[in-house]
Amino acid sequence: MGILEKISEIEKEIARTQKNKATEYHLGLLKAKLAKYRAQLLEPSKSASSKGEGFDVMKSGDARVALIGFPSVGKSTFLSLMTSTASEAASYEFTTLTCIPGVIEYKGANIQLLDLPGIIEGAAQGKGRGRQVIAVARTADVVIMMLDATKGEVQRSLLEKELESVGIRLNKHKPNIYFKPKKGGGISFNSTVTLTQCSEKLVQLILHEYKIFNAEVLFREDCSPDEFIDVIVGNRVYMPCLYVYNKIDQISMEEVDRLARKPNSVVISCGMKLNLDYLLEMLWEYLALTCIYTKKRGQRPDFSDAIILRKGASVEHVCHRIHRSLASQFKAPAPSTARSGWA
Numbered sequence: 001m002g003i004l005e006k007i008s009e010i011e012k013e014i015a016r017t018q019k020n021k022a023t024e025y026h027l028g029l030l031k032a033k034l035a036k037y038r039a040q041l042l043e044p045s046k047s048a049s050s051k052g053e054g055f056d057v058m059k060s061g062d063a064r065v066a067l068i069g070f071p072s073v074g075k076s077t078f079l080s081l082m083t084s085t086a087s088e089a090a091s092y093e094f095t096t097l098t099c100i101p102g103v104i105e106y107k108g109a110n111i112q113l114l115d116l117p118g119i120i121e122g123a124a125q126g127k128g129r130g131r132q133v134i135a136v137a138r139t140a141d142v143v144i145m146m147l148d149a150t151k152g153e154v155q156r157s158l159l160e161k162e163l164e165s166v167g168i169r170l171n172k173h174k175p176n177i178y179f180k181p182k183k184g185g186g187i188s189f190n191s192t193v194t195l196t197q198c199s200e201k202l203v204q205l206i207l208h209e210y211k212i213f214n215a216e217v218l219f220r221e222d223c224s225p226d227e228f229i230d231v232i233v234g235n236r237v238y239m240p241c242l243y244v245y246n247k248i249d250q251i252s253m254e255e256v257d258r259l260a261r262k263p264n265s266v267v268i269s270c271g272m273k274l275n276l277d278y279l280l281e282m283l284w285e286y287l288a289l290t291c292i293y294t295k296k297r298g299q300r301p302d303f304s305d306a307i308i309l310r311k312g313a314s315v316e317h318v319c320h321r322i323h324r325s326l327a328s329q330f331k332a333p334a335p336s337t338a339r340s341g342w343a
């Protein structure tokens with residue numbers, strides 16, 4: 001049996017297995033197996049897809065946003081509208097065949113927006129240019145999943161499944177589990193909260209499936225078996241995702257209203273330029289960038305020229321952006337002197 005068949009067998013078994021106390025270990029094991037096969041599937045041909053016409057676009061600007069979606073949902077139309085770059089748009093599918101970067105200028109920041117070929121079901125397994133598109137998505141700070149508002153929910157769940165299967169986790173945070181493989185001593189298991197989805201036995205079973213017999217595990221939140229598997233496998237990408245429903249000029253007001261109320265969602269029309277400002281505001285929020293304005297002592301700050309930083313950036317980062325040598329000079333003097341420069 002090939003890997004693809006094995007994966008589909010396990011998926012089927014998971015689907016037909018009822019979820020209850022009696023089956024939880026069985027399900028946990030199946031999920032661990034599934035994650036293993038998926039990893040195998042992605043590894044060998046990784047080099048093949050990054051060779052040749054890869055979409056190696058240089059990272060530039062303060063942040064990167066990737067446009068993911070089915071063909072003809074309006075990704076290129078959107079890029080041409082928001083940036084000074086023109087990307088060909090047409091009514092036939094797969095108009096865009098490569099990665100086209102543009103820049104959105106917003107609040108003094110340069111946000112790199114990447115237009116990509118449309119992806120379809122099976123993309124993760126290499127259909128179309130799916131693998132290359134997904135590889136680019138992994139490098140983004142935020143994904144915009146563009147959806148055709150006239151097509152209902154199918155597109156969204158199919159694409160979520162594709163991204164999920166290659167280890168991209170949308171709008172989720174990294175599970176708060178401490179996990180450290182050891183040389184000996186068996187498996188030590190602890191939790192700081194009450195666990196409702198995992199138990200010591202299940203954790204051991206899953207670890208054994210990965211041939212891990214010595215490790216320290218500490219659950220700091222009530223995680224699911226899938227989340228624990230993510231921690232063991234590693235290389236997961238946790239990424240904010242905005243679901244953007246385009247072409248709302250084609251649907252009823254009631255339907256627009258329904259879509260707009262969904263979490264992490266924005267409704268727009270590129271054709272009629274509707275709600276694009278709001279989308280930018282949301283995008284800014286999801287990027288979580290911080291603007292820092294510098295000023296000379298006794299003068300007002302220059303609000304036209306910001307230093308753009310990621311959330312969680314330190315004073316050292318700020319120093320580095322001003323001048324390479326500033327950080328080392330900054331630390332040296334007594335605190336009072338240091339502070340006066342920043343008053």
Ligand SMILES: Nc1nc2c(ncn2[C@@H]2O[C@H](COP(=O)(O)OP(=O)(O)OP(=O)(O)O)[C@@H](O)[C@H]2O)c(=O)[nH]1
Nearest residue numbers: 072073074075076077089090094095096118270271
């Ligand atoms: N009615 C309507 N049509 C739109 C809207 N936005 C884009 N379109 C049309 O949708 C078609 C596809 O647009 P593209 O921008 O080429 O779509 P794409 O997602 O880049 O497509 P691929 O590159 O093939 O994946 C074009 O005919 C656009 O004019 C919109 O808001 N409303």
Ligand SMILES: [K+]
Nearest residue numbers: 072090092095
């Ligand atoms: K198109």
Ligand SMILES: [Mg+2]
Nearest residue numbers: 075076095096
């Ligand atoms: Mg396109």
